Amino acid sequence: MKKKHDKEEEKQEEVLQFTEDEETADVDEASSEETSDEETVEEEETEEVDETAAELAELKDRYMRLLAEYDNFRRRTQKEKENIYSDAVAEVVKEWLPLVDDIERAVASTENMDENSVEKVAEGIHLIGKQVGNVLGKLGVEEIEGKEGESFDPNLHEAVMHVEDDSLGEQAIAQVFQKGYSCKGRVIRHTVVKVAN
Numbered sequence: 001m002k003k004k005h006d007k008e009e010e011k012q013e014e015v016l017q018f019t020e021d022e023e024t025a026d027v028d029e030a031s032s033e034e035t036s037d038e039e040t041v042e043e044e045e046t047e048e049v050d051e052t053a054a055e056l057a058e059l060k061d062r063y064m065r066l067l068a069e070y071d072n073f074r075r076r077t078q079k080e081k082e083n084i085y086s087d088a089v090a091e092v093v094k095e096w097l098p099l100v101d102d103i104e105r106a107v108a109s110t111e112n113m114d115e116n117s118v119e120k121v122a123e124g125i126h127l128i129g130k131q132v133g134n135v136l137g138k139l140g141v142e143e144i145e146g147k148e149g150e151s152f153d154p155n156l157h158e159a160v161m162h163v164e165d166d167s168l169g170e171q172a173i174a175q176v177f178q179k180g181y182s183c184k185g186r187v188i189r190h191t192v193v194k195v196a197n
Contacts, residue, residue: 095135099132106121136181140183141188142181148168148175151169156187157173157180157191158180158192159194160193161194162194162195164196168197171197173193173194177192
């Protein structure tokens with residue numbers, strides 16, 4: 001019986017030893033899994049940091065390129081604005097140059113003027129006046145209507161005097177002192193008038 005009992009004890013010891021071995025193996029395996037998991041987490045975090053750094057570098061590069069493009073755009077538009085102004089001045093002056101030539105010829109002709117040429121000078125001045133109207137028309141400049149008796153419009157007229165006159169209606173133009181001009185709906189100079197009532 002003792003043999004049987006010893007055999008059973010041996011079996012129990014074997015089972016216990018086997019169980020301990022399994023537990024030790026499980027612990028070793030778990031610790032190696034934890035170590036492996038920690039390494040994996042560290043690797044993932046390192047990859048995320050690297051990806052974030054690469055993304056930041058790419059965004060910084062894009063920002064710098066965009067900033068350079070904007071700076072170039074700003075310089076280019078500034079230069080275009082300056083050129084637009086000088087081109088506009090050149091176009092206007094080009095339209096006025098024939099008129100300047102005619103005025104210079106008229107002034108030169110007054111030096112040798114006699115009594116008979118007064119009518120010719122007056123006719124020349126009248127033609128120069130027509131030429132002025134033509135040049136203004138080419139440039140898109142129109143005269144603002146402002147005749148005596150018409151209604152006063154503060155958007156188009158500038159009142160510098162006021163007079164009581166029963167023959168005119170209320171807020172009517174009594175006299176025009178200086179013509180006004182507009183270009184494409186924009187007032188360049190208001191018509192200077194005297195307003196009645």
